[in-house]
Amino acid sequence: MRLSFQTLDQVPAAVARPAYDLAGLGCGIVHLGLGAFHRAHQAVYSDAAIAAAGGAWGIVGVSMRKPDVAAALSPQDGLYTVEVLDAEPSYRVVGAVRQALTLPLEPDRVLTALAAPATRIVTLTVTEKGYCLDGAGALDLSHPDIVHDLTSPGSPRSAVGVLAAGLARRVAEGAAPLTVISCDNVADNGARLAAAVEAFAARAHPLLAPRLSAAAAFPQTMVDSIVPATDAASRARIERVLGLTDEGSVQREAFGQWVIEDRFAGPRPAWEQVGVELVGDVVPYRRLKLHVLNASHSALAYLGLLRGRTFVRDAIADPELAGFLDGLIAEEVAPALPELAVGDYWSGVRRRFANPAVDHRLDQIAQDGAQKLAQRIFPLMIANQRAGLPVTRMGRVVRAWIDWSATQGPPPRDLDDPTLFPAEIRSNPALRAAILGAAA
Incomplete structure (x- = not known):
């Protein structure tokens, strides 16, 4: 029934x-x-x-x-x-x-x-x-x-x-x-x-x-x-x-x-x-969510899939991947959002990712990468480069997306494609190098 x-x-x-x-x-x-x-x-x-x-x-x-x-x-x-x-x-x-x-x-x-x-x-x-x-x-x-x-x-x-x-x-x-x-x-x-x-x-x-x-x-x-x-x-x-x-x-x-x-x-x-x-103002809440939780979700998805992981909880249990995310948040995200409590928020997100009862598939998160990275990674990457802040780990996330996409079909390797990459990345040698020179 x-x-x-x-x-x-x-x-x-x-x-x-x-x-x-x-x-x-x-x-x-x-x-x-x-x-x-x-x-x-x-x-x-x-x-x-x-x-x-x-x-x-x-x-x-x-x-x-x-x-x-x-x-x-x-x-x-x-x-x-x-x-x-x-x-x-x-x-x-x-x-x-x-x-x-x-x-x-x-x-x-x-x-x-x-x-x-x-x-x-x-x-x-x-x-x-x-x-x-x-x-x-x-x-x-x-x-x-x-x-x-x-x-x-x-x-x-x-x-x-x-x-x-x-x-x-x-x-x-x-x-x-x-x-x-x-x-x-x-x-x-x-x-x-x-x-x-x-x-x-x-x-x-x-x-x-x-x-x-x-x-x-x-x-x-x-x-x-x-x-x-x-x-x-x-x-x-x-x-x-x-x-x-x-x-x-x-x-x-x-x-x-x-x-x-x-x-x-x-x-x-x-x-x-x-x-x-x-x-009165949603922006601080959204910036934390977008550039900490969502960005780290995408990072974990592409890097984790390339390492043979299936679920978020499996990927965050991988010491190398967890260490990469800790570094991404501490070295590249937190300095870009100095007015927000990034460290405390990330601690809560990390615990949520490790929830053993949640089977959240990495390949579900990985879908529609071009649209997601355009919101989660690219704006912060561009802002960091302008401010002289590091972008190496974010570049590695983008490269992991490119390499994972190559396993699904024709890879988006052309950084000159305006449907995939904003003008600031296509025209900036340092950002291009951070992506293409990264090893996922």
Whole structure:
């Protein structure tokens, strides 16, 4: 039997369940990118906020490409289990996702959900590449999805195209403004998303562009929790605990953090009551996450894969790799971020990486390296070189990415490729030497 409204009362008492009226929950949030991270992170916070303070804050989740998640959740009435991996694992059934849609199959339903008067929040987890930005962080008008959306704005493929179409419809119908919350590892994520939507709207929705600032707020954010890809072992554990099959389950570490700039266009869930940090300035939080946790994750992935490691916990247990990361943080990252408590933060991250209960695959982290390094490594590398600070270890990380990529297909060895490397690296002999002269 499968997890659903009908079987929810069979879930053992040790498993936390939604503490609110599921059948009567209205939807006030649309989420773009209904993957594992959202279900393990933002949806959990929203689930807890609904239980704590009420409100019609159910989620309409949208898969941007494939129907797999909707096919898993719809037969379960949107219910799924989160397995929290710690010394003693814990389990909770989340009920906040009330609808699961697939953009290519249901574009009208997605745009209708965005335009609905009840919708007041839109969140996104579409990964760095989902923003269709160029090397300078602006909207890439030559991106195939953007080209498509500019010619067919009523059936968009990209997150930017979807947002612009939904906001244009809201403006035309006189709906209240939205708060649009990017939850991806993109520098200045709120501002860059707003600029991309504005650039798109100027070409496809000219009535929206001059009204965008009144139609939506785009606060900056930072999110953090390690969410390994769901595997058969996790599904089997959950089935044993629930006594039910759950095709939509996710697993995550116990640590979680969500920091949002306190700049909303209207009402929101009571997230602050359940651990979300609403702050005036997100930048310090994001810089720590991006250049310590995310950068060291990428370093561990590429160097670890080249040494035959499979999981993060295996790689951090390798004395040579752990020593390399300690040196990277102490010698190249901490001097570049002198105003931040890098050492203390790294100590916590190191412990999280070593969690024996978390099977976080290095090859999962290694995907989309060009987009990730553009956010995590390249900006700090360029800034360090300008300031006369060392870049040797960061150069070795980039070289490890190049060498690992060579095992997957044609290697990105051409440092003159503007789609892979920013101009400051392509034109700087010292940075080129730090990369090409490194031995991964």
